[in-house]
Amino acid sequence: MSYTHAVAGAVGWLTMDRPAAMNSLNSEMVAGIAAKLGEWRDDPAIRVVVITGSGRAFCAGADLKESQADQQVPGEKDFLDRIVDFFDTVRAFPKPLIAAVNGLALAGGLEVVMACDLVLAAESARLGDAHSNFGVFPGAGGAAILPRKVPVNVARYLLFTGDALSAAEMKQYGLVNEVLPDAELRDRAQALAEKLAKKSPLVLARMKRVANEAADKTAADALRHELFELRNHQRSYDVKEGLAAFVEKREPQFKGY
Numbered sequence: 110m111s112y113t114h115a116v117a118g119a120v121g122w123l124t125m126d127r128p129a130a131m132n133s134l135n136s137e138m139v140a141g142i143a144a145k146l147g148e149w150r151d152d153p154a155i156r157v158v159v160i161t162g163s164g165r166a167f168c169a170g171a172d173l174k175e176s177q178a179d180q181q182v183p184g185e186k187d188f189l190d191r192i193v194d195f196f197d198t199v200r201a202f203p204k205p206l207i208a209a210v211n212g213l214a215l216a217g218g219l220e221v222v223m224a225c226d227l228v229l230a231a232e233s234a235r236l237g238d239a240h241s242n243f244g245v246f247p248g249a250g251g252a253a254i255l256p257r258k259v260p261v262n263v264a265r266y267l268l269f270t271g272d273a274l275s276a277a278e279m280k281q282y283g284l285v286n287e288v289l290p291d292a293e294l295r296d297r298a299q300a301l302a303e304k305l306a307k308k309s310p311l312v313l314a315r316m317k318r319v320a321n322e323a324a325d326k327t328a329a330d331a332l333r334h335e336l337f338e339l340r341n342h343q344r345s346y347d348v349k350e351g352l353a354a355f356v357e358k359r360e361p362q363f364k365g366y
Contacts, residue, residue, distance in 0.1 A: 111138035113163075114145050117299060119156040119306035121149050128164025133172040134217050136188060139195035146202050153365055156306040158202070159298045160225060161209040162218075170216030170239065189248065192217070196249040199224040200321075203314040205305050209298040211291070215239040215273060220249040223258055226317065228284060229298050230276035231291040236284070237273030257324060258284050309347035310365035 115122045123142055125132035132138075142160075149155040162168055171192060186194070199206065199221065208214075208225035216239045222228055230236070238255065240247045247253075247268075256264040259282040267274070279285045289297050305313065315338045323331040342348055347363045354361035 110141065111135060112141050112145075116155065118303060119154060120299060120302040121145075121155045121158040123158060123160045125160070125162045125168050128162075128166070130172065131166035131169035131213065132162040132164070132218070133169050134192065134195070134221075135172040136191050139191055143195045143198040146198050150202060150204065153310070155204070156310050156365075157205045157207065157302040159207045159209050159302055160221065161295070161298070162211050164212070166212040166218070167208075167210045167214040167234065168218030168221055169213055170218050173243065173245070192249065196220065196224060203317065204310065205302075205313055205317070207298055207302055209294055210234045210236065210276065210285070211294055213273065216245070216247070216251065217249060220247065220251055220254070222284070223250050223254050227286050227301070229287050229289060229294060229301065230279070230285045231294045232276060232288055233291050234276040235273040236276065236279050237271065238267045239271045239273065241269060242271035307360075307363075309345075309351060309361075309363040311345055311347045311363070312342065315342055 111125070111127050113124045113126050115124075123145060125134075125138060125142075127133060127135070127138065146158070149158060171188075205227065206225040208222045208228045210222060210228060210230040212231065212234055214222050214234065214236045216237075219236050219238055222236065238247065238251050240251055252268060255267065258264075259267075259279070263282050266272070274282075276285055276288045280288050287297065319331070319335050319338055322334065326334065346366050347361075350363060351361045
């Protein structure tokens with residue numbers, strides 16, 4: 110299998126597992142991960158998902174060999190369609206997604222990182238666009254989303270040069286939340302995921318939806334969206350449980366509705 114999955118408490122782990130190919134995205138991998146995310150989306154026991162890679166790479170991008178060999182069949186999805194479906198699924202996932210960047214994250218690998226909500230990176234990790242190195246045009250956010258994640262001149266540098274920057278540099282530019290010693294990455298990702306898993310799944314999903322859509326709205330429209338979500342949230346079990354726990358000085362037990 111080109112990816113593996115595991116569950117640790119309320120945390121789902123997805124590991125891109127093609128180390129000999131630097132975990133490049135092929136049809137089997139993207140279909141499998143998308144299907145598992147669909148399953149976990151509807152599983153209340155899974156509250157947070159971590160995505161990582163095996164070996165020395167997080168993900169080096171799309172499998173260019175498969176892309177070149179793919180033959181368009183009229184009426185059927187081609188390789189690009191399957192990649193697009195995968196990224197649509199990742200971006201639409203309503204629960205928190207943490208990227209645990211264990212090594213190189215290039216091209217489509219960087220786009221996977223950008224599709225996640227929080228980014229933890231090993232000290233040895235390097236991140237870059239790399240499409241220009243092979244005359245390939247990005248299709249999952251390299252040119253469209255990267256300038257929203259880092260300063261525009263940094264995005265242009267990564268796009269035009271094809272170079273990769275260190276995890277520490279990308280933390281400086283705001284893409285990476287934490288840089289960790291390589292040996293501590295998985296434990297820290299699990300600990301952070303467990304912290305998020307104790308929060309109300311409903312409030313995190315609503316926060317994620319408003320935050321994701323805010324950049325495409327005026328401030329006034331974003332505030333209206335926030336107030337709409339607040340009004341609905343005031344009717345939930347979780348807000349009543351959270352306030353009761355505050356008054357009773359105990360840990361809340363959220364249920365996600």
